[in-house]
Amino acid sequence: MKKWWKYCFMIVFLSSFLPIVQAGSQDTHITRKMIPKVFSNVVIHGRTYWSQMGYLYANGTLAYCIEPEVGLSEFIYDSYLDFGIEGLTPIQKEQMELIATYGYQYPGHQSDRYYMATQELLWETIGYQEVYFTTGAGMQGLRIDVSAEKNEIMRLIQMDWKKPSFDESTVIVSMGSEISLADQNAVLSSYQIEKQTGVNASIEGNVLKVTGLTVGNGEVVMEKKGKTGQHSFVYRKTGSQTLASLSLSSILQSKVHFEVKGGKIRIQKVDRDTNESVPSGSASLKGAIYEVKDERGNIVDHIKTDENGIGESKMLALGEYTVQEKTPSIGYLVDPQIYTVLLSKQVGESIVVVKSKEQVITNQIEFMKVYNEGESGTLLPEEGITFEIYNQSEELVKTVVTDRTGYVSFQLPYGSYIVKQKNTSPYYEKIDDFEIHVYEEKNEPIRYVLSDALVKAKLRVVKIDADTKEKIKMAGISFKIKNAETGEYIKQRVTYPNEGEIDVFETDENGEFTTPEPLEGGKYILEEIHAPDGYLLGNPISFTIDQEYLIDGEVIELIVENRRPKGRLQIEKTGENISYEKTLGGIKTRYEKIPLPQVTYEVTTKQDIIYQNQQFKSGQVFLELVTGEEGVAISDLLPLGTYCVKEKSVPEGYQIDLKEYCGTLKFQDDKTPEVTFKFSFHNEKVKRKRYFQKLKEQFVGIINQEAVYQNISMEGIEFGLYNKDTLILDDLSVEPDTKLETIVTDEKGIGMIELPLPNGTYYLKELSEVEPYIKDERKYEFTIDDTTKQEEDVLETPIINRVKKGTLELTKRDYETSQILRGAEITLAYEDGTEIAIDLSMGELTLRQMPYGTYRLKEIKAPQYYQKKEDFISYELQSEIGNVTIYNKRIVIPKASDTMKYTKVTIFTLFIFGILLVVGSRWVARRRGLY
16 A cells, blocks of 8 residues: 555545646557566555565656566556656656756666666655665565665765755846856856846856846846756556656756846926925926937936926936937926036935926916995905906916905916905906916016996796705795885885785795895895795794896896705514523523514615605605614604615524514694604514423234334323523523423324423423333434524424233133134224224234233124123223133024924924915905916
8 A cells, every 4th residue: 555645645636726637548559578586665654565675667658667566467557647646746757857857867877787776766756765675576675775876876866966056046237237156166168048037148158148138136047058858658557557758858058047237217297386296386397308418418308297297218328328308398487597417326226316497487467356336336456356266277376365456466377267255245246257367487477357237137036946946836826025124024016916015925826926126235044934835934034135146147046945844753562572480390481572683674665755865766765763772763854755674684592573663754734844653562582492392102903923113192191391501591591400391292282392492402202101101211403503593493302102012812702611713703992992803713812012001802602502692891900911702502403302293383384384375375366266
């Protein structure tokens, strides 16, 4: 057998990596050439496996044994490339290939001893450490020592596979410069360059010369000269020795890593005024072009800035450079400064930043603000008027305020701007927004004279729903308008439909109205006096007639919202709480109601609604409610209507109620903003119902003189439920074997355990004793653990009460002589009504396994010449053996003289009867005319 670790490793290897790669099926012919008087002996687990040594060939290629404990019995094999099928790692495979290459297959090593040494090293690599060669079979004869050949093979492996001293090292080189690396192991001349990246490399004798080409990570890959990859194979055949042919399948490589150093120049363009990389106004830092020259004045690159004012050169060789802006970005003047930059070895790959300060194009702006005094038309300076200046992206860039002369002056950088007046004198209009353009440098300020006019406007009122924001298209919603300063209600004249004066303003069918006359500038209060149907009365709204409200020319608009009454759903949730108390008879269970938190309800609507700005259709779930610590959950305000709630989740250990319950939030009046509908629910604990069945034996018949039974249900049997181990019920510690509950079986013999039991082991024990049944003293264990997911479970094995049984011996005897009588048949009736015919033809019968109880025996056929016994015989079986003897009396036969007398009388009687019969027949025939 192979070593145990080899099997384990093979299983892990095969399951974790690639599938078996089979090169060919039955494609390999094995031949063997024996070596005279040389035997291999391999000790595996204390047992020696020996065989005669011989050269092995697979399709003519030299092969080796890798399974010494199995003999070579077949010669047509399958070939495989994957050594993992034999549990061999890639490291083992590579070591075996080296041993074969520098063993027998090495020039000058073609001898029996080198073949033996090669084979021994291969076995040792696999894991067979005790290998001996002898001149006789089975460890007989002289031992053959091949240690010298083994040492030579290992020396060649170590020498030939040595790599250059700088293998896998990382070397720093500057871009454009050359360095030389000398090999301290003196093997570089036997390598050739296979691949190079980022550098230019060459081998000159024992020196590697490298020049940096591109900044970053570079690499030189070298390969051993003359080493070409070949394939090794495993040869397998069921029941026969596994072989392998070995050739170097990997090429010896050496790698050197390089860090090529260089540098870049980064332009950081900033605004000269703010010293930040954020453009002023609508100017841009993008698009400026900088020229880069080397020490000889040659232009080596152009740098163009992005939107952040940043531009970066290509990777440059180390040295000194000059940088100068040639083209400015939009809105800025060109930077005249020439910057000198030094990229040195100390800089390495870091970036040298040149900070270029740019001057933005600006203009001086002046405002003169005035307003019209009124009837005189005099323009007066307007003090304290605020203007906000926005750029083209509508971002506020500057705020200015006029002084007591109405004057303000400020600068704006390159770009287009919108000016907005933010305030005005009471009841005066603000000027319209206007634009200012700054695109070129100017020597004189740009001046503006700005004038306001008195405000006067009509009022338009539009009614909307506060939640949906849709119009309430309803006529007859009435309002009054109060002057907030005088307290008087506004009256206006109308000409349609009737001419007159009104102080109540009503909406049309579109839910809006406009005052027939303008309102002068001032402060007012809009009061709603009649609300729309189904809505709450709106609150008074203050408004001012001034520039802030102007729309549509001389009309201001008030959007007046009305809210519909809302309602809340309130769920009050209780849960069953179970507690326990120790008593003399066991455990007493108490049940009570407590508030139940963490119950989640899904709420559905029975009409289309809008909730939290979302549209929900009838029947759609739109809300979840979770009860708090007091067992109460209250919804947000909801539109009036009908809603249904349904449990989604309950705390662990409670039954979930899947029924849906509905309630309606109803409108009361236009002054009641909120109503509530309450639900009350109760949840019971989840009780893992566990059923068991109680059966009893019922006597149904006799086969082969032995009673036959069937199992039927057993009603009214008491069982005790006990805990096997110490049990914690809430905070109550219950000792083992404490009765937790008494269970009585129903008419079907079913008992049910419904206590919410924690994890643990429990057992049932029968308490009742019922004759003539044997009380079951066994304990029926069952376990509840986290894997018990079902709410109902059934004990697999029914609990059966066996009836007490005995042997009933029946005997038929002569009443006078007690002699055994044959030929009788009887019926045997058990006390439960079961009746069976019994053949007593042999006079004796033993009935086995008969149930204890009362039997009634009745004879249905008596023995020949014996009187049949008409009476029932009752017998009660109460012991292991019962005997019933049935006695019959013989039939009494009359004497011969009496018999002759009886016979004569009988003959005479028959003769007279015959004569009468003939005479009577003839008389009847005469009467019918037959004669």
